[in-house]
Amino acid sequence: MQVTSVGHAGFRIDSSAGSILCDPWVNPAYFASWFPFPDNSQLDWDALGDCEYLYVSHLHADHFDPRHLAAYVNKDAVVLLPDFPVPDLRRALEALGFHRFFETTDSVKHRVSGPKGDLDVMIIALRAPADGPIGDSGLIVSDGETVAFDMNDARPIDLDVIDANFGHVDVHMLQYSGAIWYPMVYDMPDRAKEAFGVQKRQRQMDRCRQYVAAVGATWVVPSAGPPCFLDDALRQLNDDHGDPANIFPDQVVFLDQLRRNGHDRGLLMIPGSVAEFTGSQLDSLTHPVPDPESIFTTGKADYIADYARRMAPVLAAEKARWAPAAGEPLLEPLRARLEPIMLQSDQICDGIGYPVELRLGQESVVLDFPKRTVREAIPDEKFRYGFEIAPELVRTVLRDDEPDWVNTIFLSTRFRAWRVGGYNEYLYTFFKCLTDERIAYADGWFAEAHDDSASITLDGWEIQRRCPHLKADLSKFGVVDGTTLTCNLHGWSWNLTNGRCLTSKGHELRSAKA
Numbered sequence: 001m002q003v004t005s006v007g008h009a010g011f012r013i014d015s016s017a018g019s020i021l022c023d024p025w026v027n028p029a030y031f032a033s034w035f036p037f038p039d040n041s042q043l044d045w046d047a048l049g050d051c052e053y054l055y056v057s058h059l060h061a062d063h064f065d066p067r068h069l070a071a072y073v074n075k076d077a078v079v080l081l082p083d084f085p086v087p088d089l090r091r092a093l094e095a096l097g098f099h100r101f102f103e104t105t106d107s108v109k110h111r112v113s114g115p116k117g118d119l120d121v122m123i124i125a126l127r128a129p130a131d132g133p134i135g136d137s138g139l140i141v142s143d144g145e146t147v148a149f150d151m152n153d154a155r156p157i158d159l160d161v162i163d164a165n166f167g168h169v170d171v172h173m174l175q176y177s178g179a180i181w182y183p184m185v186y187d188m189p190d191r192a193k194e195a196f197g198v199q200k201r202q203r204q205m206d207r208c209r210q211y212v213a214a215v216g217a218t219w220v221v222p223s224a225g226p227p228c229f230l231d232d233a234l235r236q237l238n239d240d241h242g243d244p245a246n247i248f249p250d251q252v253v254f255l256d257q258l259r260r261n262g263h264d265r266g267l268l269m270i271p272g273s274v275a276e277f278t279g280s281q282l283d284s285l286t287h288p289v290p291d292p293e294s295i296f297t298t299g300k301a302d303y304i305a306d307y308a309r310r311m312a313p314v315l316a317a318e319k320a321r322w323a324p325a326a327g328e329p330l331l332e333p334l335r336a337r338l339e340p341i342m343l344q345s346d347q348i349c350d351g352i353g354y355p356v357e358l359r360l361g362q363e364s365v366v367l368d369f370p371k372r373t374v375r376e377a378i379p380d381e382k383f384r385y386g387f388e389i390a391p392e393l394v395r396t397v398l399r400d401d402e403p404d405w406v407n408t409i410f411l412s413t414r415f416r417a418w419r420v421g422g423y424n425e426y427l428y429t430f431f432k433c434l435t436d437e438r439i440a441y442a443d444g445w446f447a448e449a450h451d452d453s454a455s456i457t458l459d460g461w462e463i464q465r466r467c468p469h470l471k472a473d474l475s476k477f478g479v480v481d482g483t484t485l486t487c488n489l490h491g492w493s494w495n496l497t498n499g500r501c502l503t504s505k506g507h508e509l510r511s512a513k514a
Contacts, residue, residue, distance in 0.1 A: 001013065001014070001015045001143050001145065001146035001148060001170075001171075001276075001277045001278075002014040002015070002274060002275070002276050002277075003148060003171060003173075003221075003269075003274070003275045003277065004048075004272070004273070004274045004275075005221075005223070005269035005270060005271055005272065005273045005274075006021070006024055006040060006043060006048055006271060007024075007025065007026070007036040007038070007039075007040030007043070007270075007271040008023070008025050008036045008037075008040070008062055008223065008224060008225070008227075009022075009023045009025070009057070009062070009063055009150075009152040009153060009173075009175070009223050009224035009225075010022060010023045010024045010025055010040070011023070011150060011173060011223070012048055012051065013141060013148055013150070015117075015119070015143035015145075015146075016116060016117055016143065017114065017116050017117030017118055017119045017143050017144075018051075018052035018053060018114045018115075018116045018117065018119060019051040019052050019053065020051065020052070020053040020054070020055055020080070020119075020139075020141060021048060021049065021051040021053070021054050021055070021073060021077070022055045022056075022057070022139065022150050022152075023055070023056060023057055023063040023064075023150075023152060024045075024048070024049070024065060024068055024069070024072075024073065025061075025062050025063060025064075025065045025068070026040060026041055026045070026065055026068045027065050027067050027068055028230075028311075028314060028315065028318055029060075029061035029062045029065075029227075029411075030061055030062075030407070030408060030411040030412040030413075031318075031322070031393060031396075031408065031409070031412040031414055032231065032314075032315050032318035032319060032412075033227075033229060033231060033234055033411070033412040033413055033414060034061075034062055034227035034228070034229070034411070034412075035227065035228045035229075035230050035307070035311060036062075036227070036228065036271070037226060037227060037228035037250070037304075037307075038228075038270050038271055038295050038303070038307075039228075039271070039307055039310075039311075040271035040272075043271055043272055045068070045071075045072040046072060048072070049072035049073040049074055050074055051073070051074055051077050052077060052078065052114050052115075052116065053077055053078050053079075053080055053112070053114075053119075054069075054073060054074075054077040054078070054079050054080070054093075054098065055079075055080045055123075055139050055150075056069075056079070056089060056093065057082070057132075057136060057137045057138070057139070057150075057152045057153075057154065058082070058089065058131075058132035058133065058135050058136045058137060058154075059088060059089055059092065059132065059133045059135070059404075059407065060132055060133065060136075060153075060179075060407055060411075061407060061408075061411075062179075062224075062227065063152065063153075064089070064092065066092065066096055069093075069096050069098075070096045070097070075096075075097040075098055075099065076099075076100060077098070077100070078100045078101070078102050078112065078114070079093055079098050079100065079101045079102065080102050080104060080112070080121060080123060080139065081101050081102060081103050081104060081123075082104060082106075082123045082125040082135060082137035083103070083104055083105050083106040083123065083125040084125055084127065084134065084135035084137075085127050085134065085135070085441050086134045086135070086437050086438055086441055088133070088134065088403075088437075088438075089135065104121070104122070104123045104125075106123070106124065106125040106127075107122065107123075107124050107125070107158065107161045108122065109121070109122045109165040109166070110122065117143075118144075119141060119142070119143060120141070120142040120143075120144070120166070121139065121140065121141050121142075122139075122140045122161075122162075122165055122166070123137050123138070123139050123140075124137060124138045124140070124154065124156045124158075124161070124162075125137045126154055126155065126156060126157075127445075128445065128471075129425075129429040129432070129433065129441075129442040129445055129446070130425060130429070130469075130490065131154070131155070132154075133403075133404045133406070133407050133432050133438075134432070134433065134438050134441060134442070136152075136153070136154040136155070137154055138150060138151040138152060138154040138156055140162055140165075140166055140169070142166055145278065145279055146170045146171070146277045146278065146279055146280075147166045147167070147168065147169050147170050147171075148169070148170065148171045148172075148173070148277075149162065149169045149171070149172045149173070149174075149215060149217065150173045151172065151173060151174040151175070151211065151215075152173070152174070152175060152223065152224045153174075153175035153179055153224040153225070155207075155472075155489050155490070157471060157472050157473060157489075158473075159211075159214050159215060159476075162215065168216070168217075168218070168280070169215050169216065169217040169218075170217060170218050170219065170277055170279060170280045171217060171218070171219045171220075171221060171275070171277060172211075172212065172215050172217035172219070172220050172221070173220075173221040173222075173223045173224075174208060174211055174212070174220070174221075174222070174223065174224070175208065175222075175223065175224035175225055176204065176205055176208035176222045176224075176225065176249070176251075176254040177204065177222075177224070177225030177226040177247075177248050177249055177250065177254070178200065178201070178204055178225065178226065178247035178248045178249075179224070179225060179227075179411070180200075180247065180411075181410055181411065181413045181415075181417075182196070182200065182247075182423075183196040183197055183200065183247075184197075184237065184247075184413060185413055185415055185416055185417050186416075186417050186418065186419070187416060187417070187418040193245070194245040195245075196245075197243075197244075197245030197246065197247055198244050198245045200247045200491070201244070201245065201246065201247050201249060203486075203488060203491045204247070204491075205249065205253075205254055205257055206479075206488055207477070207488040207489060207491075208222070208254065209257070209258065209261060209263075210476065210477060210488055212258070212263060214476060218265060218280040219265050219266075219267055219275075219277075219280075219282060220258065220263065220265060220266045220267065221266070221267045221269050221275075222251045222254045222255060222266065222268075223251075223269070225248065225250075226238075226239065226248035226249065226250055227248065228304060228307065229413075230304070230307060230308040230311050230312075230315060231315060232308075233414075234413060234414075235304070235308070237413065238300075238304055239253070240300045240301045240304055241301070250296045250300075251268055251269075251270075251296060252268065252293055252296040252297060253296075254266075255268060267282075267285060268292060268293060269285075269287075270287060270288070270289075270292045270295065271288070272287070272288030273285065273286065273287045273288065273292065274286050321396075322392045322393070322395075322396050323392050323395035323396040323398075323399050324392060324395065325361065325390065325391045325392040325395070326391075327391070327395060329363055330360050330363055330365060330391065330394055330395070330398075331363070331365050331374065331375075331376060333398050334358075334365055334367075334374050334394075334398070335373075335374040335375075337398060337434070338367060338374050338434070339372065339373060339374050340436075341430070341433070341434055341435075341436075341439050342367075342369065342372040342373070342374075342430075343372050344436065344439050344440060344443065345430065345433075345439050345442070345443045346443065347426075347443045347444075347446040347447050348426045348429055348430050348433075348439070348442060348443055348446065349369040349370070349372060349426075349430075350369075350370075351424070351425075351426030351446065351506070352369040352385075352424060352426045352427050352430065353369065353370065353384075353424075353426075353505075354369065354370070354383070354384040354385060355367065355368040355369065355370070355381070355383060355384075356369065356383065356384075356385045356386060356387070356427065357377065357381075357383040357385070357386035357387070358386070358387055358389060358394075359386065359387070359388040359389070360388075360389055360390075360391045360394055361390070361391040363391070364376070364377040365377075366378075366381070366383075369430075384419065384420045384421065385417075385418075385419045385420075385424065385427060386417065386418050386419075387415055387416070387417050388415060388416040388417075389409060389414075389415045390414065390415070393408075393409050393412070393414060393415070394409075396408075397409060402434070403432075403433070403434045403435045403438060404431070404432045404433075404434065405431040405432065405434070406428055406431050406432040407432065410428070410431070421505070422501070422502065422503050422504045422505060423503055423504050424504055424505070425469075425504055426446070429442050429446075452464040452466060452468065452510050454466065455510075456474060456475045456478075457514045458474065458475070458478050458480055458485070459480035460480075460513065460514050461480060461485070461496050461511055461512070461513060461514055462511065462512050462513070462514045463478070463485065463496070463509060463510065463511040463512075464509060464510040464511070467487045467489065467492070468494075468501070468507040468508060468509050469487065469489075469490060469492045469503075469504075469507055472487055472489040472490075474487060477489045480496070483495060483496045483497050484496065484502070485509065485511070491503070492504070492507070494508075494509040494511070496509075496511045497511075499511050
């Protein structure tokens with residue numbers, strides 16, 4: 001089996017049974033904030049796109065690049081389709097001209113047959129509202145000799161299904177770096193922001209190492225990050241100035257951490273790197289440049305500066321597509337767009353529980369979730385949650401009928417936020433579910449009770465086995481520090497003495513001293 005990195009979370013997997021192109025991303029994403037790092041625009045995309053199979057893990061814009069898919073990828077390729085509850089991914093691919101789909105069943109091994117031979121594939125589909133824009137997934141593929149697990153930035157809960165269906169995994173590709181706006185955009189003291197950044201940086205790498213240990217693959221390839229920020233207004237977000245609070249560490253940083261924790265089979269792959277495997281044996285690893293590690297170490301700042309110069313016309317063209325900042329007040333367009341969604345979402349609106357302020361230039365708009373209305377602010381009104389967003393970004397998502405502000409505005413980091421108290425997952429779920437179909441699914445998902453019947457003992461505490469947040473197995477992802485339990489799958493924490501969630505309201509944990 002040959003595995004070629006095509007940048008970020010993208011790979012092309014070749015075997016005698018055919019080729020699978022996975023998550024190709026080239027064009028800037030999230031209001032031109034994110035660029036692939038290192039640059040992958042110079043790859044031979046005509047050749048890479050001439051594939052038998054296409055796999056797009058989910059609809060995040062750093063995995064689903066419609067302009068690139070339309071221009072370069074064979075439309076007769078068979079799409080290996082994840083088993084998602086809402087068919088938005090299939091519809092988006094059909095709109096680009098893809099017409100051959102192999103519909104998988106979540107966590108079921110399938111055999112796909114093509115003119116070159118057979119491949120065994122399984123797609124683990126994640127369906128919680130927090131998983132991508134209503135769905136994320138990971139792909140396991142075997143050509144009968146080598147097993148590859150492309151986990152990208154999915155966070156699967158049940159890993160035993162992989163061993164049961166495929167046995168030992170030979171190569172494991174997974175996310176280790178940040179893909180979030182926290183804590184950078186929040187109004188908080190610099191010292192607190194630094195402390196949260198240090199914590200976030202380490203937790204995301206700890207989670208990755210836990211997955212590495214749980215899967216137990218022979219070889220590990222860190223992927224799906226970090227993005228590169230080329231806009232002058234965002235350049236400080238790059239991890240190129242020795243900031244321990246930066247949440248975007250690169251591959252070399254993570255590979256060093258793997259080695260320091262006793263794992264010496266991590267592989268650095270950049271766009272154009274090719275690894276040849278025979279079973280668990282690495283036959284060769286070649287790179288498009290003589291010293292790929294220098295891109296991440298001694299030459300990183302210079303590389304990013306040169307990258308920014310080359311991409312300046314691309315960045316300018318992206319910004320030219322935005323809607324104008326000036327125009328009619330946004331209150332009525334937002335009312336027309338959001339009130340029908342609010343009226344359909346009892347669980348989510350009640351979970352948010354408070355009015356939310358949107359500061360849009362000189363205009364203040366209130367999303368009154370308890371009353372399911374969009375209105376003007378009352379003089380001297382106080383808010384528990386708020387966002388300051390440039391009007392042109394809001395006008396753009398309204399113009400484009402965008403169903404997911406998380407996958408556009410928020411991941412761009414081109415906004416400011418403030419809150420009193422903990423994170424509110426219902427609020428961000430609302431902003432990624434701005435269609436009737438999505439909001440109905442998400443509201444129903446929250447209405448289902450979480451399973452807390454099984455218990456485990458962890459460091460002297462008897463606790464429910466399943467995380468109250470998204471049902472992760474706490475025997476694998478739970479870490480106890482004194483009287484605090486942290487689930488490293490998403491970084492949520494609980495006070496073990498009373499079961500209270502320290503991250504968000506609700507989500508109580510059953511716990512007691514063992």
